Amino acid sequence: EAGVAQSPRYKIIEKRQSVAFWCNPISGHATLYWYQQILGQGPKLLIQFQNNGVVDDSQLPKDRFSAERLKGVDSTLKIQPAKLEDSAVYLCASSLRQGARNTIYFGEGSWLTVV
């Protein structure tokens, strides 16, 4: 079974530029998550989708971050304009459904460096 696919794996941009990350979850997984993992810290949830609807984006900095999940499958996360503190690994994850004790499967992440 294919895992969660993410691209690009690495990106270096200058501050104030924009960047977009793409995620393809495991086939059939209804719930999709975007996490931000800053070096030395645990993953922090940015946004959670159930099919193509947002169920929680309370920790998404909406002045610069946006995300969408078209047709309930692939998702993109965009940052515009980027700040130095956005340097992190952006992890996409998916689970079969949003319920109690569903295993969340993570992709390998997209590493962002803002200079």
Add this chain to the structure above:
Amino acid sequence: QQQVKQSPQSLIVQKGGISIINCAYENTAFDYFPWYQQFPGKGPALLIAINPDVSEKKEGRFTISFNKSAKQFSLHIMDSQPGDSATYFCAAGGIRSSSGSARQLTFGSGTQLTVLP
């Protein structure tokens, strides 16, 4: 209220030794406690999980001990091996008050485990 506190930040163990990582939570609404293992350059992967109905769960060399009254849980790795060297994250699952009805995981800050050969 929503934090999960993890310690130690780093741990060095000799091969064959026991590795112990501790976590504490505050939100009594959490009802699922997984541990994730992350190797460099990879995403976290589920290692073992427990729900608050039981006080211990063992899978091979990995054991979770859970103390509901103290709101603490820990991961024990018996007979630690160099291949266990990774970063370990505890997490707590449930509904965060700010998320409405969405069930989510809140992660600890991670423990970098090094097992010396």
